[in-house]
Structures are given as structure tokens and as C-alpha cells.
Amino acid sequence: MFNYRHSSFSNGRVIWGFYIVLLYSSPPSCLANFNQAKELIYKIKEGLPKGTYIGAIGPDLNLDFTVDPPFSFSFAQKKVSEQYVILNNTTGELYTSATEIDREALCPDNYEQWGCVLPLDVFILPQQYFQLVKVKIVIQDVNDNRPKFPVDEISITIPENALVNARYAVEQSAVDPDLGSHGVQTYWLVNDFGVFTLDVEENEGGELTPFVIVTDALDRETQAEYITDIIAEDGGTPPLLGAATLKIVIADVNDNCPQFTESQINVTLHGNASKGTHLARLHAFDPDLGANAQISYAYSERVPKDTRSLFHLDRITGVIKLARKTDTGTATFYKLTVLANGPGCIPAVATIHVNIIKVVTGPPAVITRYIAPEKDGVVTIKESEPAFSPIAFFTIKNIAMNQRVECFLEGTGPFRLTPYQRLRNEYLLETTENLDYEKTQEYELIVVARTTQDIVIETFLKVQVLDENDNAPVFEKSLVKISIDENNSPNTFLAQLQATDQDSEGRGEVIYLLGGDAPEIFITGSGDRCSDCGCVPGP
Numbered sequence: 001m002f003n004y005r006h007s008s009f010s011n012g013r014v015i016w017g018f019y020i021v022l023l024y025s026s027p028p029s030c031l032a033n034f035n036q037a038k039e040l041i042y043k044i045k046e047g048l049p050k051g052t053y054i055g056a057i058g059p060d061l062n063l064d065f066t067v068d069p070p071f072s073f074s075f076a077q078k079k080v081s082e083q084y085v086i087l088n089n090t091t092g093e094l095y096t097s098a099t100e101i102d103r104e105a106l107c108p109d110n111y112e113q114w115g116c117v118l119p120l121d122v123f124i125l126p127q128q129y130f131q132l133v134k135v136k137i138v139i140q141d142v143n144d145n146r147p148k149f150p151v152d153e154i155s156i157t158i159p160e161n162a163l164v165n166a167r168y169a170v171e172q173s174a175v176d177p178d179l180g181s182h183g184v185q186t187y188w189l190v191n192d193f194g195v196f197t198l199d200v201e202e203n204e205g206g207e208l209t210p211f212v213i214v215t216d217a218l219d220r221e222t223q224a225e226y227i228t229d230i231i232a233e234d235g236g237t238p239p240l241l242g243a244a245t246l247k248i249v250i251a252d253v254n255d256n257c258p259q260f261t262e263s264q265i266n267v268t269l270h271g272n273a274s275k276g277t278h279l280a281r282l283h284a285f286d287p288d289l290g291a292n293a294q295i296s297y298a299y300s301e302r303v304p305k306d307t308r309s310l311f312h313l314d315r316i317t318g319v320i321k322l323a324r325k326t327d328t329g330t331a332t333f334y335k336l337t338v339l340a341n342g343p344g345c346i347p348a349v350a351t352i353h354v355n356i357i358k359v360v361t362g363p364p365a366v367i368t369r370y371i372a373p374e375k376d377g378v379v380t381i382k383e384s385e386p387a388f389s390p391i392a393f394f395t396i397k398n399i400a401m402n403q404r405v406e407c408f409l410e411g412t413g414p415f416r417l418t419p420y421q422r423l424r425n426e427y428l429l430e431t432t433e434n435l436d437y438e439k440t441q442e443y444e445l446i447v448v449a450r451t452t453q454d455i456v457i458e459t460f461l462k463v464q465v466l467d468e469n470d471n472a473p474v475f476e477k478s479l480v481k482i483s484i485d486e487n488n489s490p491n492t493f494l495a496q497l498q499a500t501d502q503d504s505e506g507r508g509e510v511i512y513l514l515g516g517d518a519p520e521i522f523i524t525g526s527g528d529r530c531s532d533c534g535c536v537p538g539p
Helices: 305-310
Strands: 018-023 037-045 053-056 072-075 085-087 093-096 117-125 131-140 153-159 167-169 184-189 196-202 208-214 225-234 241-251 264-270 278-281 296-299 311-313 319-322 332-341 348-357 365-370 378-382 390-397 405-410 415-421 426-431 442-451 456-466 493-497 534-537
Touching: 037 053, 072 085, 085 117, 153 167, 153 208, 184 196, 184 208, 264 278, 278 348, 296 311, 305 311, 305 332, 311 332, 365 442, 365 456, 378 390, 390 405, 390 415, 390 442, 390 456, 405 415, 415 442, 426 442
Parallel strands: 037 131, 153 241, 264 348, 378 456
Antiparallel strands: 018 037, 053 093, 072 117, 085 093, 117 131, 167 208, 184 225, 196 208, 225 241, 278 319, 296 332, 311 319, 332 348, 365 390, 390 426, 405 442, 415 426, 442 456, 493 534
16 A cells, blocks of 8 residues: 655644555564554654654554544653654654754664664554554655864875876765765865866765876975865755865875785675684785885774774784684674875775674573672662663573574563563563562562574573661551549559551661650650550659
């Protein structure tokens, strides 16, 4: 079924458009089983103010709102969903919340125009009308970021004997988190000094690299360097600009510069590779002799520091080795840009693509990380802690790519186990209501993880509730009448009162005092008959 609704500005609301797709959804682990779920897709721009209309689930599903009892709508995971979206529980209308949706923050590694999606699961109740609706909100990019260079000053070296039309790359190109035409579109120089111009090249990955082009003869003895600003411009209306200082150094050079024998190398590495594992050996050559033929290897400024620390590059031999053991449970891709530097030469560039393959070692295991205080497998939590207090975090390790895990909780008590990040097999154990020490002091729970190969892992957990001074003493009788004979002797026993406090230890001890309105002829005592109660001796 396909449906598209044009933009509407009636009642101050904008409907960006939606799609309805019926699909079969297999039951997710640790949740209820659903035979069928419906999917709605809405599109909104990032940065919209609070209260902006997104869409209406009920009308978009053609629900009959005349039914009795009426429909109600709720998020399946409120903490995550309500951060960005407000759901009207009666009408099913969706609005933006006070938290601004920033596409670059929400999807930092997604560079596709339609690739940033905010997924929401919505329940439609009551039970006789129950539906699970998969809502996907596509966050469209707006031009809210200006291009930014990684450094404030960029320095490039050009030999004084450079030919006219010679091209020299500006390695530290600008970055713009925005997509498409909102990203960097071109570069230009504020001052070209009559001897330079700027050109832009796009590689297969869509990255733009500015090149300084020599347009006239250079003479280092006449002018040794040129300083100007390089401007990066995006395609917004109006365009946003980013600037950096460009220092062009004119150097004396020899006749030849290093060149790599291979400009691109692909390497596959297993996730359990040990420190010192050989990845590649780069080789660059320079036909010159002596000092003019010396070559040193170095990473480009584009390679992050943590990546450099993982892959050691020998600056003399060009050998790349693993500097430390990798994580066996991580599948990662790295791009290494290596420069071959020669005296007075523009560096030659080679690219190494390193693909680390995830390796599963050993049987599945459940790793427990306690959030509440724990000792010897016993977790303690105060009865004053609010509902939904986190207790422990469970991570299931060593799960093969083709395996699925079902995780659930056994045992009674106000607790629940919910998926935290399904793709990483992580679960959170938390309370569902306030605890009461006076009702239950201890709970025994079992976290069960079962794989599709029927491998069952049980983790036993004991939760002890800590008492708080949350109960006041209570007398057995709220009113006691005492008859007193006149002319009685002082310290005559008149009555024995009994009060109890449900709290434990010192919090449950009771001290008896007379109120301020009691005549001074009466006192409380603690004789033989008053060891555990309040006594009122007579005058």
C-alpha cells in the first residue's frame, strides 16, 4: 500500500509525507510475540522547533475512532522515544519535543541523504485492537554546518622549478557534516598573487581535494613563501564558508621525487591477530642519488591519532605492523594514508585499506556488570530508590554472526530485563516499582540466555533490600483511660503502654516521652514491668 500526502500548512502544521508498508516482523527476543506489524515512514527536517507536527498514526492507518473503548497510543520504549518525539496518547499524533533533532549528532557516521532514521515502536491499545506500529522518521539534512578545516594553518611546499600547470594537493581539506549540496562544493583563494590558481578534484568516494596550480614561474630567491586564505564553500542558499590560512613555501628541490610502486594496498586481518603482526611493506623509489634520494615514510594528517597508535609505521623501511592486539569481537575497517617524503619533494601518497574480521572464540558467555552495589554476587538496593532504578548490565559475548539470542528473566519480584542495544546483545536489569523492605527483604533472580543452537546460560543474582527509616512508631491503642486514686504514693504504677516500629535494628527502637501538655506530676519510667514499653508512674 502506498500513500503520499502533500505539504499542508493548515492549523500551523506541516505534514512532510509518509509511506505505509505492511510487513511481517519476526518476534524480537525478550519481547512479546507479534504476528504482524505495520510500518509508517515520515520525513522531517532536522532542527525543527518543539511542537512541530510530524504525522498522525491513527488517520494514517485509517483507524475508526468511533469504537468503544477508544484507541490509546503509547511508545514501547519511552525513554528513548520521548527524547525527540511527543506522542498524543489519544489521537496518535506525533510532534517534535523540546530536544532539537540534530541529524549530524543522531547519525554521525551516515552520509546518505535518506539514511538517518529515528525508529519508534508504538503500541495501539486496548487489547482487542492491539497493533504494533513501526514508525520510522527520516531526518532530512539542512544546511546548518559551515565547512571547517582540520587545522587553522595549512602549509604546502612547492619547488621553485615547478612547471606551469603543476598541481599540488592541499592535504587538510575541509569537512562539512551536512550532506549533498549542503556539503563542501568548491574552494577558492583570497589572493592568488598572480602565480597560483585553485582547482578541485573529486575522487571515487565523492571527497573533494583542492589543488594549488602554478600559473607562472617561481623564484625562491625573489619570494620564499606566500601566505593567503583558502576558502571552502558549501552549496547552501546562502552558502556557508570556512577558512584557513594557506602558507605556500617555495623550496629548492632536486630533479626527482619519490614514487610508490603501489598506490593502493588491501589488507585483511583477523580480529584475534597478535601484537607485531605484519600488515604490509610500502616501497617508494627515487632515481636521484645520495641525500636527494633519501625517503622517509609517515602517516598523513588525515589518519587519526588512535589509528596511528594501532598500526605502527616504520619511517625508514615502510613496514606496517600491528602495535597491539585487536579486539576479537570487533569487525572494523581502517583507511591508512601514507606519505613518502623526499628532500624538497611533494610527498607521494599511498592508501592501505585494512579490514579486520570479527573472530568468535570460545562458547557464548554472559558478562555481568553491576550498577548497584554488589559483593559476592549479592546486590543491595535501598527501599527508597525510585522505580526503574538500574541494577545490573548484561552483555552476551562470543555470539556468531548467524546466531540469535533470546534473553529473559526468571524469578518473582518487581524487576524487568530489557534489551539495551539489540545489535550488541546487551540487556539492562532494573526495578519496575518501589521496593518495600517490610514486605520482602530479598529476591532471587535468574537471567537466562538461550541461543538458536539451544545453548542455555543461566546467571544467578540475589537482590537484598536495605531498610530505611520510613516507618513511625505506632501505639497499640491510640487512647488509654487511667483511673487514679487520690492520696496515692509517689512513683505508683498507673499504666503500661506498648508501641511498635516496623523498621529494623536501631531504626525500630522506640523511646517513650510524655507530651508537652502532660502535668509534671506524671513521669515515664522503665521498671521491671516497663523494660519494653512506656510506663506512667503516678505522683
